[in-house]
Amino acid sequence: MTRCSLSKSALPATVTENMVRIGERICLARKRRSISQAEMATRMFVTRKTLSRLENGETSVSLGVLLSALWVLGLERDILDLAAPEKDIVGLQMEKALLPKRIHTAKTIIEPDF
Amino acid sequence: MTRCSLSKSALPATVTENMVRIGERICLARKRRSISQAEMATRMFVTRKTLSRLENGETSVSLGVLLSALWVLGLERDILDLAAPEKDIVGLQMEKALLPKRIHTAKTIIEPDF
DNA sequence: GAGCAACGAGTCATAAAACACCCCTAATGT
DNA sequence: ACATTAGGGGTGTTTTATGACTCGTTGCTC
Numbered sequence: 001m002t003r004c005s006l007s008k009s010a011l012p013a014t015v016t017e018n019m020v021r022i023g024e025r026i027c028l029a030r031k032r033r034s035i036s037q038a039e040m041a042t043r044m045f046v047t048r049k050t051l052s053r054l055e056n057g058e059t060s061v062s063l064g065v066l067l068s069a070l071w072v073l074g075l076e077r078d079i080l081d082l083a084a085p086e087k088d089i090v091g092l093q094m095e096k097a098l099l100p101k102r103i104h105t106a107k108t109i110i111e112p113d114f
Numbered sequence: 115m116t117r118c119s120l121s122k123s124a125l126p127a128t129v130t131e132n133m134v135r136i137g138e139r140i141c142l143a144r145k146r147r148s149i150s151q152a153e154m155a156t157r158m159f160v161t162r163k164t165l166s167r168l169e170n171g172e173t174s175v176s177l178g179v180l181l182s183a184l185w186v187l188g189l190e191r192d193i194l195d196l197a198a199p200e201k202d203i204v205g206l207q208m209e210k211a212l213l214p215k216r217i218h219t220a221k222t223i224i225e226p227d228f
Numbered sequence: 229g230a231g232c233a234a235c236g237a238g239t240c241a242t243a244a245a246a247c248a249c250c251c252c253t254a255a256t257g258t
Numbered sequence: 259a260c261a262t263t264a265g266g267g268g269t270g271t272t273t274t275a276t277g278a279c280t281c282g283t284t285g286c287t288c
Contacts, residue, residue, distance in 0.1 A: 001160075001176030002116070002245035003273045011159070015181040018193045022177075025197040032205035034212065036234060045125070046115075047277055052236065059178030060275065062115030062245085063136075066177055067129040070197065074204055079132045081195040083139040083184065090188055091146035098148065116275040117243045150264060161247055166266070174245065176275085 001060050011059065020057035022066070027055040029073045044068040115174050125173065134171035136180070141169040143187045158182040 030040055041051040046065055054061045054069060070076045085091070144154055155165040160179055168175045168183060184190045199205070 001164075001178035002275065003247065011178060011182065012185055014190055015178060015185055018181055018190060019177060022193065022196055025199060028199055029197050029202055029205050032202070032209045034208065037236095038234075048235080049237085049278090050276060053275085056236085058275095059181065060176050060245095062174050062176050062275075063133060063180055064115040064125060064129060064173030065276095067132055067173065068125065071126055071129055073197070075197050075202065076128055076132060078196050078198070078201075079136065082136055082192050083143050083187070083189050084192070085139060085142055087192075088143055088146065088189065091143050094148065095146045116245060117277065152264075162265080163248090163267090164246060167245090170266090174275095176245075179246095 016057070016059060019059045023055045023057035026066075026069050026073070029075060030055075033073065040069070040072055043072045130171070130173060133173045137169045137171035140180075140183050140187070143189060144169075147187065154183070154186055157186045 030037070037048050037051050037055075041048040044051065044065070045068065050061065050065055051069070054065055067076070067079070070078060081087075144151070151162050151165050151169075155162040158165065158179070159182065164175065164179055165183070168179055181190070181193070184192060195201070
């Protein structure tokens with residue numbers, strides 16, 4: 001995403017939209033906690049401007065900045081919902097589709113290594 | 115997060131851990147869908163190496179890359195759970211705490227603007 | 229309405245993210 | 259066993275994110 005970046009031009013609308021949404025949410029969460037940008041940026045170990053860029057939904061901000069923000073806000077738990085394997089319906093189905101249709105009795109027994 | 119970055123050195127352990135977790139999940143979701151890094155990177159408009167860095171949990175990867183990945187995987191909906199205002203228990207409580215303890219009858223009536 | 233803090237935005241310098249190659253090893257399938 | 263693909267890791271180059279500083283505006287609070 002840095003650089004002129006292949007994506008920059010071709011980014012689907014939903015990506016930038018989602019980014020704006022995330023920024024707004026972080027901004028809201030911060031205000032609810034009555035913390036200024038300056039204060040929060042300090043706790044995140046970044047500059048106020050970087051936090052500002054995050055809240056403004058710039059896609060070029062690095063992931064560490066987002067995670068730090070969530071951490072400062074006490075919202076890091078929310079990350080556990082991102083691409084959660086057990087909730088990935090499509091993924092689970094496709095995984096199933098990869099399984100062999102019939103199971104042949106193995107000639108050489110595969111043993112777990114322990 | 116780019117640069118020597120204030121955070122880089124001081125990042126709390128949970129941040130880097132969460133980043134690793136996200137990377138693993140994206141890797142898993144990709145494999146479930148039987149897509150190679152090369153193929154997925156192309157769809158994301160980034161290089162294979164950048165995707166590799168994301169899957170390896172590097173905090174310096176930009177947010178756009180993550181969002182693009184989720185988009186390609188069809189998991190962009192998961193982002194809606196990030197810092198969701200209605201689920202922010204702490205935030206809602208602190209917001210309440212900001213409300214005045216008593217309501218004085220307004221002398222000048224505040225009207226909604228429409 | 230005056231003063232002040234918050235915040236967006238601009239500039240400059242610099243470290244580094246992303247690209248574009250490369251090679252190499254280890255799975256994977258035939 | 260062999261060919262092929264996947265994916266990690268390295269190098270060099272270009273673009274840019276971040277930090278440090280500043281200015282100007284907005285919007286509180288008194």
